[in-house]
Ligand SMILES: *[C@@H]1O[C@H](CO)[C@@H](O)[C@H](O)[C@H]1NC(C)=O
Ligand SMILES: *[C@@H]1O[C@H](CO)[C@@H](O)[C@H](O)[C@H]1NC(C)=O
Ligand SMILES: *[C@@H]1O[C@H](CO)[C@@H](O)[C@H](O)[C@H]1NC(C)=O
Ligand SMILES: *[C@@H]1O[C@H](CO)[C@@H](O)[C@H](O)[C@H]1NC(C)=O
Ligand SMILES: *[C@@H]1O[C@H](CO)[C@@H](O)[C@H](O)[C@H]1NC(C)=O
Ligand SMILES: *[C@@H]1O[C@H](CO)[C@@H](O)[C@H](O)[C@H]1NC(C)=O
């Protein structure tokens with residue numbers, strides 16, 4: 049029983065800890081982290097609201113068959129949030145009907161042979177996750193008119209209308225597909241972008257909320273900024289909410305202002321039949337000169353579709369409120385006028401009766417033949433729609449321009465060509481009806497480019513010829529005199545694009561895609577073949593973005609690889625492209641087919657964000673079986689939200705003018721990466737560098753005095769001059785020491801980690817036996833330069849310097865060394881002829897320090913593993929005490945820190961921590 053109690057607690061904790069919301073760089077207090085209300089996260093899985101399951105805690109606990117977990121709704125003030133609840137179901141087991149019941153595997157209750165299995169097997173209750181039901185495969189469209197007069201609870205909120213002085217109106221479009229609800233809003237130009245969006249049920253409970261703009265109302269999205277639309281997606285609607293949506297019992301609210309001076313617009317999601325064929329929309333606002341008091345909070349929207357075959361016609365559905373006087377209660381006529389905006393030339397005028405006027409929402413529809421010229425004016429955004437009261441047309445009137453449809457949508461294709469050509473194209477329509485497009489063709493030179501044509505696949509009619517301009521690999525353009533006949537094939541995925549280049553050409557088929565997450569990035573990336581034995585039809589188009597919660601989103605479409613192949617999508621990240629650069633691999637997803645989109649459950653780590661921000665990241669697609677890389681692209685344009693931007697502190701050069709955090713413990717120096725704790729000679733042979741905690745430190749050597757001051761010479765690649773003995777130089781004999789070569793007879797100071805060159809030791813490459821011989825020079829010698837070791841007799845012991853001479857032998861019996869290596873010994877970097885025996889432990893040899901006692905290594909079957917002794921307070925204390933003595937005697941030393949296995953930085957850190965601990969323990 050106790051164990052079970054513990055497990056319940058454990059599961060509860062586990063479920064709450066694993067939230068999707070944590071942004072790695074945000075502290076939770078700031079409350080900016082996403083809190084997806086309508087789903088639970090258990091383990092690393094998303095659970096739908098209302099689902100239940102038997103928990104599998106993985107190794108070592110495994111599946112708990114007597115536990116049942118549910119993702120249940122929980123009311124927190126006005127919000128409904130999902131919460132995991134697990135309970136023990138053992139006492140719900142039916143009483144066994146026999147004397148010797150048995151506990152079957154993978155079940156909770158004991159059963160008798162022949163018992164009805166259905167009663168006891170709770171596992172069967174569980175709804176399979178991620179199953180898409182048939183009805184969800186269909187695409188369903190909804191629209192909402194958002195005004196101050198919706199039927200929602202805003203009746204309570206008397207203050208809201210006061211704040212909506214400008215009579216702001218908005219309209220939304222919603223596309224439900226595969227459990228996801230895409231939303232698009234278009235709002236009066238009088239209003240700024242709203243702060244947030246809520247989805248509500250009819251009781252006013254908040255089902256889900258989205259932040260639309262952060263401080264300053266900045267929009268990160270190019271598309272949303274250019275179209276003034278608000279675009280997004282609510283992923284994975286729970287079944288109950290899908291039902292609300294289907295029954296038109298879901299509401300949306302847009303919110304402006306701050307907590308104390310909020311103003312909101314709301315409306316109900318309604319399934320209008322005409323949405324499926326919508327081509328144009330209109331937001332209707334109280335017209336200039338109308339009675340602002342009578343029309344307070346009212347508005348309308350229109351859904352417009354056209355057809356050019358068999359003869360041009362238009363269909364308009366208008367949803368509105370606020371055009372009725374208090375006396376009008378039934379069969380009220382409403383006047384609908386469509387006119388050319390500048391000339392006020394009337395294209396269409398009709399009177400339609402509203403049978404029973406409602407204060408929140410009324411619908412009228414009309415269809416009419418029009419001329420082709422009218423359709424052209426319509427597609428160029430020049431038509432004004434006016435809906436007015438017949439009894440009081442001047443006081444009660446709504447109007448708005450007819451613009452291209454409000455749904456946030458782009459059109460895209462990969463471009464496949466002959467002669468190894470590959471590219472991509474994407475485009476969208478702005479509110480003025482202009483087509484804004486970008487075409488990228490790999491390796492295309494501007495002079496090679498001939499023409500871009502768009503063709504309607506139905507009837508193969510050439511619909512439009514585009515005339516782009518070129519700039520750095522892109523052919524971009526805006527077509528503002530768009531012919532109407534392009535719109536219908538564009539919206540219905542019937543448009544082909546052909547790009548003529550040189551004497552070849554590329555082609556693709558434009559597909560409509562809703563804008564959200566990845567597809568809200570400024571531009572897509574071209575995924576190119578990695579291996580030119582693949583056919584040229586293998587091309588991909590990738591959208592990548594990072595949201596405000598630091599989650600990465602991707603959307604990839606590929607062509608030429610068939611539908612069956614299993615592939616792997618991953619990121620390959622480098623801080624910079626340089627020899628030895630560390631690589632970070634991030635697996636995104638395994639997939640089949642030619643389209644994949646998603647977002648990992650976990651937010652990007654700080655390191656990954658660093659790489660995306662200032663490093664070099666590749667997105668690659670591998671064949672799952674052969675592991676051969678098929679497609680790849682360099683990610684260069686990921687815009688990181690401010691909330692995910694790393695804090696700067698940089699060493700690695702800037703690539704996109706964005707400073708970068710050093711992402712690894714490795715060091716970047718003179719265009720190369722060096723491993724942690726390694727030493728190397730810089731391009732300047734008088735400079736030795738080493739890498740410590742990602743920081744490169746270099747020390748400059750001063751050369752010891754020569755015995756032949758006049759007859760000296762400098763050998764290329766060496767720092768210190770040698771005596772110009774022609775005999776020795778001719779022999780070209782060298783000593784090798786610590787990775788550096790020295791001509792015979794040369795004198796130098798050895799290099800010591802982490803202090804640098806040890807000016808108090810002089811080594812010589814003996815010309816006779818090519819041995820390095822070192823000796824300490826007089827400790828109080830003036831030449832023992834910077835930071836000299838000057839020992840006073842009263843500080844003896846650990847710190848005292850012994851005068852000694854030692855040497856490094858070059859010659860050893862090689863056969864002996866070879867044998868040791870063969871038997872599993874390890875190389876001695878300091879002396880290749882003296883390997884370490886298999887199974888031996890040793891301290892590495894570091895320059896003139898000799899054995900470096902702070903590190904202990906063990907050689908096992910050819911591999912050395914080393915561990916550093918930890919720097920602890922007792923070590924630091926000795927150093928600090930020593931320093932105190934030194935400062936009193938006004939003398940300095942450098943040896944202490946490395947001798948005590950600490951660096952000054954480490955000791956300061958430990959001291960700081962210790963002080964804080966002491967302070968807090970005093971308080972208690
Ligand atoms: C068990 O339940 C399934 C459906 O839930 C039903 O089809 C089946 O007949 C039941 N079996 C017994 C033995 O009742
Ligand atoms: C609106 O009023 C009703 C009843 O007066 C109340 O139950 C509901 O909570 C109110 N809604 C809000 C959002 O205040
Ligand atoms: C947003 O759009 C406005 C007008 O359309 C433009 O002036 C501005 O530069 C755009 N800003 C960004 C960040 O794209
Ligand atoms: C062309 O379009 C691409 C993608 O939209 C964009 O990245 C690029 O900056 C544009 N070039 C110019 C010169 O506008
Ligand atoms: C390219 O593909 C061919 C055939 O699949 C393969 O033999 C070759 O090794 C690949 N080359 C590279 C560089 O991957
Ligand atoms: C090397 O010789 C030159 C003159 O030939 C002299 O000026 C210089 O100081 C000497 N260098 C050393 C390190 O003795």
Ligand SMILES: *[C@@H]1O[C@H](CO)[C@@H](O)[C@H](O)[C@H]1NC(C)=O
Pocket residue numbers: 872886887907908909
């Ligand atoms: C080396 O490997 C062998 C087998 O591969 C193993 O038996 C032996 O214990 C290993 N020796 C050491 C020192 O790890």
